[in-house]
Amino acid sequence: MKKNYLTQNVFSASVMLLFGALFLIGTFNDKTIAETLYSPDDLPVKLVTSIGIFPFFEVLVFLFGALFERALHSDAGKPAKTTECAVCILTAAVVGFIGSAAILDVDCFGAIFPTLQRNPLAISLVSLTVAYPLFFLGYRLARRTDDSLLAKRIVGLVIIMLAAFFTMEMIKNIFHRPRYRTVVLGFEGVGFVPWYKPFSGAAALAESFGIDKGEFRSFPSGHSILSISMVYALQSLPWFFPKLKGKALVLCSVGFAFGAVIMFTRMLLGAHYLSDVSAGAMIGTLFALIHSMIQWRISLKSSTEQKEVQHA
Numbered sequence: 001m002k003k004n005y006l007t008q009n010v011f012s013a014s015v016m017l018l019f020g021a022l023f024l025i026g027t028f029n030d031k032t033i034a035e036t037l038y039s040p041d042d043l044p045v046k047l048v049t050s051i052g053i054f055p056f057f058e059v060l061v062f063l064f065g066a067l068f069e070r071a072l073h074s075d076a077g078k079p080a081k082t083t084e085c086a087v088c089i090l091t092a093a094v095v096g097f098i099g100s101a102a103i104l105d106v107d108c109f110g111a112i113f114p115t116l117q118r119n120p121l122a123i124s125l126v127s128l129t130v131a132y133p134l135f136f137l138g139y140r141l142a143r144r145t146d147d148s149l150l151a152k153r154i155v156g157l158v159i160i161m162l163a164a165f166f167t168m169e170m171i172k173n174i175f176h177r178p179r180y181r182t183v184v185l186g187f188e189g190v191g192f193v194p195w196y197k198p199f200s201g202a203a204a205l206a207e208s209f210g211i212d213k214g215e216f217r218s219f220p221s222g223h224s225i226l227s228i229s230m231v232y233a234l235q236s237l238p239w240f241f242p243k244l245k246g247k248a249l250v251l252c253s254v255g256f257a258f259g260a261v262i263m264f265t266r267m268l269l270g271a272h273y274l275s276d277v278s279a280g281a282m283i284g285t286l287f288a289l290i291h292s293m294i295q296w297r298i299s300l301k302s303s304t305e306q307k308e309v310q311h312a
Helices: 002-037 043-050 054-072 078-103 120-131 133-143 150-172 202-209 222-227 230-240 248-268 274-311
Strands: none
Touching: 002 230, 002 248, 002 274, 043 248, 054 078, 054 120, 054 133, 054 150, 054 222, 054 230, 078 120, 078 133, 120 133, 150 222, 150 230, 150 274, 222 248, 222 274, 230 248, 230 274, 248 274
């Protein structure tokens, strides 16, 4: 167990150093790299980037399904049990709907099929056919495991994922960096801006030129923060599939590969600069380290309690 967490921490620390180096390179070479990579009409790239943030929300729906199972079959009193189950259902419904809306928005499939953007019917169909079934899958898989720590493990992971999401929103609302794909359109007053240079008047410019306000949320990359979350989200699989225990390095590598591909597609489409995606990946990796430490503490505390009971 200890070796597994050590592997996760070493992997995350190594990845953090890599992204840190890329961040420095991007800070001084963002414009040149963006000009070289920019390929806005590449359909395969658009298709790949469209799935970048969807797994983040789907994992949360799945986890709330598993939490629902634990709440439903807990020894808590009826009022507490009813409240916990209701929270799991409502939260999963909201998260699933948000994820479905996100994948159909302008930065995902909405860029390919504009009629899908903010389309309530399309969002509802994706939610019902893709997102919400994962709630029931989480419930069923939780029923198959007798892990007494499952609920605590899931709560720890959910907290980390929600913290990553709200951190992303908070930082994006501080920086108003124009995306490269908007810069190249030649709007007056909308030029290349390094991430560290304050940019004012984004709201006024967006209104003046009819630009979506999201075009001034380049730093950091939300796709990077949410896609790199797969590095730690995939670490939850052994909780439900015992055969994956001891496969921490493989699971981390798969999550990293997924995040790296999404990050590259964001640069190709001019949605982000190298400093944007690497900063986002650093934030996501930081949460991976925190997640590993939280899970280690949960396991360590449980082991200590078991030893105390045995010696009592």
